[in-house]
Each structure stands twice: as structure tokens, then as C-alpha cells.
Amino acid sequence: MILPEFDVLVPNTVAEACGMLSKYADKGVRILAGGTDLLVDLRRPIVPSEISSCDGCATHKTGNVRSTIDCGWWESDSSPESDRALLKKVQDSIHQYPGYLISIHRIKELRGITTNEKGSLRVGAMTTVTEIERSDIIREKWTALAEGADSLGSPLVRNRGTIGGNIANARPAADTFIPSVALDGVLVIQSEKASRKVSVDKFATAPGKTVMEEGEIITAIEYPAPPEFSGSAYYKLANRKALEICNVGVAVWIALEKPGGPVADIRVALGAVGPTPILAESVKKVLIGKKPDEEIIKKAAKAARDDARPIDDHRGSAWYRSMMVELVTDRMIRLAVKRAEGEA
Amino acid sequence: MKKLVTLTVNGITHELAVEPRRTLLEVIREDLGLTGSKKGCGIGDCGACTMLVDGVATFSCLMLAIQADGCNVETVESLAENGKLNKLQRSFVDLGAIQCGYCTPGMLMTATELLRRNPHPSEKEIRRSLSGNLCRCTGYQKIVDAIKAVAGE
Ligand code: FES
Ligand code: FES
Numbered sequence: 001m002i003l004p005e006f007d008v009l010v011p012n013t014v015a016e017a018c019g020m021l022s023k024y025a026d027k028g029v030r031i032l033a034g035g036t037d038l039l040v041d042l043r044r045p046i047v048p049s050e051i052s053s054c055d056g057c058a059t060h061k062t063g064n065v066r067s068t069i070d071c072g073w074w075e076s077d078s079s080p081e082s083d084r085a086l087l088k089k090v091q092d093s094i095h096q097y098p099g100y101l102i103s104i105h106r107i108k109e110l111r112g113i114t115t116n117e118k119g120s121l122r123v124g125a126m127t128t129v130t131e132i133e134r135s136d137i138i139r140e141k142w143t144a145l146a147e148g149a150d151s152l153g154s155p156l157v158r159n160r161g162t163i164g165g166n167i168a169n170a171r172p173a174a175d176t177f178i179p180s181v182a183l184d185g186v187l188v189i190q191s192e193k194a195s196r197k198v199s200v201d202k203f204a205t206a207p208g209k210t211v212m213e214e215g216e217i218i219t220a221i222e223y224p225a226p227p228e229f230s231g232s233a234y235y236k237l238a239n240r241k242a243l244e245i246c247n248v249g250v251a252v253w254i255a256l257e258k259p260g261g262p263v264a265d266i267r268v269a270l271g272a273v274g275p276t277p278i279l280a281e282s283v284k285k286v287l288i289g290k291k292p293d294e295e296i297i298k299k300a301a302k303a304a305r306d307d308a309r310p311i312d313d314h315r316g317s318a319w320y321r322s323m324m325v326e327l328v329t330d331r332m333i334r335l336a337v338k339r340a341e342g343e344a
Numbered sequence: 345m346k347k348l349v350t351l352t353v354n355g356i357t358h359e360l361a362v363e364p365r366r367t368l369l370e371v372i373r374e375d376l377g378l379t380g381s382k383k384g385c386g387i388g389d390c391g392a393c394t395m396l397v398d399g400v401a402t403f404s405c406l407m408l409a410i411q412a413d414g415c416n417v418e419t420v421e422s423l424a425e426n427g428k429l430n431k432l433q434r435s436f437v438d439l440g441a442i443q444c445g446y447c448t449p450g451m452l453m454t455a456t457e458l459l460r461r462n463p464h465p466s467e468k469e470i471r472r473s474l475s476g477n478l479c480r481c482t483g484y485q486k487i488v489d490a491i492k493a494v495a496g497e
Binding site for chain 1: 363367406407411473476
């Protein structure tokens with residue numbers, strides 16, 4: 001077995017799930033949605049790096065970090081400093097091995113794509129990426145989200161992976177997260193006692209870190225109704241067409257006052273060029289109130305480039321990413337404008 | 345502590361006591377002895393473990409058996425009809441879409457789902473739907489051809 005030991009709880013309602021979250025908080029508890037990230041992260045390292053296994057006692061030969069600390073093996077080290085450092089490391093790793101997973105697949109209220117009479121969209125947190133990809137209404141009115149879904153992982157990942165999980169993981173390159181920032185999505189977050197709403201662009205604070213608190217669960221993402229003469233687009237720049245994480249991802253949502261007319265509002269979200277998806281605020285200053293002609297779009301794309309904070313990594317250099325932010329933003333603004341005018 | 349899970353696999357319903365941390369792939373291979381489905385990567389990258397869960401192509405290495413409780417599971421063993429390879433399998437053999445065969449169970453299940461959903465897919469649709477299934481041998485073209493041959497009928 002490749003996974004560490006844990007128990008799985010299967011609640012039927014959100015209230016039940018919240019209750020479990022607080023009840024087992026001190027044992028380490030994680031929400032299991034599609035599992036395409038969590039079950040990968042939970043895999044026991046076959047060769048534990050850094051922390052060696054307990055080889056002194058008969059019961060704990062697995063190299064499992066939890067058993068290593070359980071049997072007190074780390075105490076035998078001589079220097080107090082190294083003991084402390086090791087203990088911290090072990091504790092940190094234990095943090096990754098929750099005692100309980102709460103699998104929320106039975107909760108019906110977390111699923112589904114609905115629009116209300118005002119024309120806004122609600123996507124349940126457990127809605128799979130495939131369901132989003134195949135939703136005609138999302139493709140028509142929240143196009144960038146459909147295009148994000150198209151480009152995420154592979155068909156098999158999309159069949160299991162959920163939008164709630166993709167956003168909750170707070171990775172700066174998450175393909176449904178980036179368009180959700182541009183489309184001004186709002187997360188509905190529930191705890192045992194209360195429910196609150198957090199705008200998607202304020203949700204992540206660092207890679208993997210969010211404003212979520214213990215005992216909370218995302219139940220849905222809501223998107224405002226698109227006004228007339230608005231459109232959106234997402235492009236994932238990557239080396240492969242599938243099973244890939246983007247070098248740069250850009251989502252644009254734009255609203256015009258009338259076809260060919262000045263820009264009423266614009267939101268540009270940049271992915272993989274900062275610790276979280278970035279809402280490029282300076283683009284607004286350049287474009288709002290202006291006619292979106294070639295020159296001004298060029299300027300706006302430059303502004304997006306200035307807002308990006310890319311780093312060098314194995315997917316691309318900061319320099320390359322900066323250039324690509326500008327290029328892709330330019331193209332996506334044009335495409336979104338075309339869509340806003342009903343042409344594409 | 346083990347938990348009771350009901351799985352219908354290839355038409356037969358099993359009630360099994362499984363450890364919560366075990367994946368659907370592990371339970372089907374080890375407890376039910378259906379070793380057609382393969383484990384390549386165990387992390388959702390290769391698709392060798394693909395099964396249909398309630399009709400949806402699913403990598404069984406990243407699904408806990410507990411999550412499949414009450415589901416209808418189809419594995420590659422369900423494809424043959426009366427002990428004979430079905431059309432799709434036959435087509436894989438005839439057109440050389442199998443070399444080492446390790447990816448084949450996953451490829452067949454992914455293709456089975458596609459053809460149910462869309463009996464006449466274009467080449468583009470075939471390629472896109474296979475994009476989560478890796479093959480180290482065939483270079484994919486023959487797999488695409490084999491599916492096309494069935495889809496064209
Ligand atoms: S073994 Fe499941 S995807 Fe590779
Ligand atoms: S035939 Fe060998 S991996 Fe596909």
C-alpha cells in the first residue's frame with residue numbers, strides 16, 4: 001500500500017462535514033474531493049528523504065514518519081539542537097499525514113451548475129472539471145472558465161478533479177483558478193457556525209496558502225451575470241497540450257459600453273507569474289474609458305507585464321515569462337474584445 | 345479499521361471489507377484478482393489503471409475504494425464477449441496498436457468510454473480523449489488508427 005494510514009469519513013451533508021472538520025481537527029484532517037492532488041501529496045515517500053527510518057525497534061520498520069516519532073527514535077540523537085531541528089522536521093511532515101480524510105463525494109448540494117433569474121452562475125465546489133468543460137452555458141457566457149477547464153491536466157484528471165479542489169489548493173498556475181479571478185468569482189465558504197463569501201482574487205495568500213480557517217469548507221463558486229457586450233478568454237502557454245502546468249496563463253474578461261466603443265470594465269488575471277494568480281490592476285487604468293484599439297491594447301499588455309512577478313524555474317525563466325505575459329495578454333484582450341462584440 | 349464497501353465489478357456485486365487508505369486499483373487487483381488493470385505511475389499521470397466508474401473513465405490509482413462504494417465499475421476484463429475479443433480489442437490486435445501491452449487496458453477503457461459517448465469521433469477527438477493515457481511503445485498512431493477503424497463502421 002502506497003498511502004499512509006488514515007481513516008475516511010463520508011458525510012452526507014455540508015453541516016455534517018463541518019462538524020467532522022472541527023471534531024477531528026487535532027488529529028489532522030483534510031477534505032478529500034477528487035483526490036487528484038491530495039492522494040498524490042499523501043503518498044508515503046518510498047525512500048524517505050532526510051528523515052531516516054527507525055531501525056531500532058521491531059514494530060516500526062516502515063520508514064513511516066509517524067511511527068518514527070511514535071517510538072521516540074529521534075530522542076536518541078546526541079545534540080539538543082539537532083534533536084530540536086529533527087523534531088520540527090518530523091512534526092512538519094506529520095502535518096502532511098492527516099489521521100482523517102473527509103470524502104465529500106456523497107454531498108449532493110456540492111454538485112452542479114446552475115444559473116439564477118438574475119443570470120449569475122453558481123458552480124458547486126464538487127463539480128468536476130469535465131462537467132464544466134461540457135457545460136454549454138459556461139462556454140457561452142463564462143468562456144474563460146470553460147477554456148480553463150479544457151486545458152487542465154488530462155481527460156482523466158478532469159473526470160475526477162473538481163473546481164473547488166483546484167482553487168482550494170491555491171496553486172498559482174491552477175487552470176480554473178486563473179479564469180475565476182478574471183471572471184470575478186466569489187467563493188462561498190461554510191463552517192459549523194457561519195457562512196461567508198470571499199472574492200476569488202483575495203482567496204490565496206501564498207502558494208498553497210489561503211484565507212480559509214480551520215473547520216471551513218468551500219461549497220460553491222459564484223460568478224456575476226455577464227453584462228451586454230462583454231466577453232472573456234483564457235490561454236495556457238505550456239510545452240505540452242496535456243498533463244501540463246502552464247508557463248504563463250492569462251485570463252481576460254472585458255465589458256464594452258457598446259460594440260467598438262470604450263471599455264467599461266476589464267479584469268486580467270495572470271497565472272504562474274507570482275505566488276498566487278495576480279489580478280493585473282494597472283490594466284484597468286490603461287483601458288477603462290478608452291476605445292480598445294491596437295495601440296491601447298499594446299499599452300495594456302505592457303501594464304500587465306509590469307504587474308507580473310515571475311521567477312526562474314525549470315518551466316521557464318523570469319525573462320521569458322515576462323515577455324510571454326505581454327504577448328499572451330495582448331492576444332487575449334483582442335480575443336475577449338471580439339467575443340464582447342459577438343464576433344468570436 | 346476496515347470498512348465495508350459494495351462494488352459492482354463487471355456485473356458482479358461484491359461486498360468487501362477494505363482499509364480506508366486502499367485505492368480502487370489495489371482492491372480490484374489484489375482482493376478481486378482482476379489484474380488486467382495496470383499500475384504505471386500511481387499518481388494519475390499514465391492512465392494504465394483506467395476503469396469506468398459509473399461509466400466515467402477514471403484512474404483507479406487515485407480513487408479510494410471507499411469513494412467507489414455503491415458504484416458500478418467496469419474493467420478491461422469486461423470487454424471480451426463470450427470469451428472472444430470484442431471489436432475494439434480485435435482492432436488493436438489487427439492494427440498493431442499493442443506492443444508491450446502495458447498501456448492497453450487503460451487505452452481500451454478510455455476508448456470504450458469515448459465510443460459510447462461519441463460513436464463516430466474525429467481523429468482530433470480521439471487524440472484529445474487519449475491525452476491522459478501514455479504509451480511508451482506504439483507512438484500512438486496505431487492506437488488512433490485502431491480506434492478509428494472501429495469508429496468508422
Ligand atoms: S497508474 Fe493510475 S494513472 Fe498511472
Ligand atoms: S504498448 Fe507498450 S506502453 Fe503502450
